[in-house]
Amino acid sequence: MSKRGYHHGNLRQALVEAALDLIEAKGPAGFTLSEAAKQAGVTPAAVYRHFAGRDDLIAEAALQGYEMFGALMEFAYRSGQPSALAAFEATGRAYLAFARKHPGHYIAMFESGISVNRTPELAAAALAARAVLEQAAKQLSEHIPPENRPPAAMFSAHIWAMSHGVVELFARGAPGSASPFAPEDLLESGIGIYLRGLGLLPVE
Known part of the structure; x- marks a missing residue:
């Protein structure tokens, strides 16, 4: 699983890429938003600026x-x-x-x-x-x-x-x-x- 992380201010796309890594590794139901945030290198609260869930x-x-x-x-x-x-x-x-x-x-x-x-x-x-x-x-x-x-x-x-x-x-x-x-x-x-x-x- 790669750690692409949050770069260049594009948090929304960084979260999508983190989710793709997690989907490949754990399946679509096998991860949380908090894990996606950690993978992207941001706090869980930051996720909700872009995605409701x-x-x-x-x-x-x-x-x-x-x-x-x-x-x-x-x-x-x-x-x-x-x-x-x-x-x-x-x-x-x-x-x-x-x-x-x-x-x-x-x-x-x-x-x-x-x-x-x-x-x-x-x-x-x-x-x-x-x-x-x-x-x-x-x-x-x-x-x-x-x-x-x-x-x-x-x-x-x-x-x-x-x-x-x-x-x-x-x-x-x-x-x-x-x-x-x-x-x-x-x-x-x-x-x-x-x-x-x-x-x-x-x-x-």
């Missing part, structure tokens, strides 16, 4: 996570163009990459119990992130005959659920979760099976 602090970490996640998904989607298939597959890989690189944010976003509707800003950031994957699904599903085409929201939800499952079960190093396959391979093969079922990939 721990949930507000975690919600801010989740908000920043969704903003980063959305930007990464957008970059992955654009980098895969002009191929709809490449763009779609890139967003799946970006999901796994984000969870590995930013575990504190990921936990705050998906495992803390904080509702994305807690604040309008958090809801908007979460919606924007999901919209990238839905756009990729919509673009790819245009290659499916209309009578067999699933709604883009359902299509993207399936891939989101698959990506989340691989992260939760095999990419976070949880005890007893060892897999004989790399998470990247599990996700790629799972997406491949799904896309073949929709007729978007040739059956091998």
Whole structure:
């Protein structure tokens, strides 16, 4: 656990970074505001100038996570163009990459119990992130005959659920979760099976 501490007058961000360290180490319910204050190098009373409670602090970490996640998904989607298939597959890989690189944010976003509707800003950031994957699904599903085409929201939800499952079960190093396959391979093969079922990939 790193000790970033309070520097340059940005107490709010120092507290968020302290919370991210504590979330990674203890989970979202395993620390107090006093511990976050100590990690940031300030008194507990100082925390309340910026956050009403721990949930507000975690919600801010989740908000920043969704903003980063959305930007990464957008970059992955654009980098895969002009191929709809490449763009779609890139967003799946970006999901796994984000969870590995930013575990504190990921936990705050998906495992803390904080509702994305807690604040309008958090809801908007979460919606924007999901919209990238839905756009990729919509673009790819245009290659499916209309009578067999699933709604883009359902299509993207399936891939989101698959990506989340691989992260939760095999990419976070949880005890007893060892897999004989790399998470990247599990996700790629799972997406491949799904896309073949929709007729978007040739059956091998």
